[in-house]
Amino acid sequence: MAKLRSSVSGRRPIHGLLLDLDGVVHVRGKALPGSLEAIARVRAENIPLKFVTNTTRLPRRRIVEELAQLGLQVAMGDVFTxxxxxxxxxxxxxxxxxxxxxxxxxxxxxxxxxxxxxxxxxxxxxxxxxxxxxxxxxxxxxxxxxxxxxxxxxxxxxxxxxxxxxxxxxxxxxxxxxxxxxxxLGKPSPLFFALAVDSLGCAAEDVAMIGDDAEADVGGAMAAGLMGILVQTGKYRTGQEKELDPPPTFVAQNLADAIDFLLF
Known part of the structure; x- marks a missing residue:
């Protein structure tokens, strides 16, 4: 899929990152190519990172355990459901x-x-x-x-x-x-994003949200004052970014591409 810079002017240094899980980090129990390496890059830069998911079939404990099985170690308190x-x-x-x-x-x-x-x-x-x-x-x-x-x-x-x-x-x-x-209570609720942003210890305008759901992940995040990065993996379908007003800060091929954009 082609890389689209929907709003390059919206790019600015980030001080915190919210990351969706299913469709962004993994799909059907398997890590997406380059996703774990992209997360490792964020951690190496010491950028505060939290994982936010709308999953309502699994308890938080199981989510953390399944991430560990993928090779991703995440603290219970870093996952918001x-x-x-x-x-x-x-x-x-x-x-x-x-x-x-x-x-x-x-x-x-x-x-x-x-x-x-x-x-x-x-x-x-x-x-x-x-x-x-x-x-x-x-x-x-x-x-x-x-x-x-x-x-x-x-x-x-x-x-x-x-x-x-x-x-x-x-x-x-x-x-x-x-x-x-x-x-x-879940995405795109402003309350959900506010809670997650507060845990990062920085202002919403300095936080980016990366997700595959144009409406809940990206639209919700931008309405709450965050940068919104839409990835073309998971549930993404061609042209969904056109349904958002304002448009996403960036439309990335995958998580690795999104991190490349943010860590310019």
């Missing part, structure tokens, strides 16, 4: 979660009371989405429960190499039925 942000929100507001999530994610929500003011928490439950579960969530939302969506993505790159339906369609369905808007 919607579930971790949701956990903090629930604890702060003293809410009892009603979870519509994949069973694999449940360990990120242990220790909450089963009784009390409720919050419906919707993640990508995959095959575990059922009418009864969604209808229970709908009724709770109608009765006044908080309505939290771990993400709102349209689709994701599945293990068979094709795009599959993501959480956004189910969130939209519940919003339509209940006439309530969900509080979205």
């Amino acid at each position: 919607p579930a971790i942000l949701a956990r903090a929100f629930l604890l702060r507001e003293k809410l009892a979660p009603f979870l519509v999530v994949h069973p694999g994610l449940l360990e990120d929500f242990v220790g909450f009371p089963e009784q009390g003011r409720e919050a419906v928490v919707v993640g990508d439950a995959g095959a575990y989405f059922t009418y009864d579960k969604l209808n229970d969530a709908f009724r709770k939302i109608l009765r006044g429960a908080e309505f939290l969506a771990l993400a709102n993505n349209r689709n994701f790159l599945d293990r068979d190499g094709e795009l599959s339906l993501d959480l956004g369609a189910f969130v939209s369905g519940l919003e339509y039925a209940s006439n309530r808007k969900a509080v979205v």
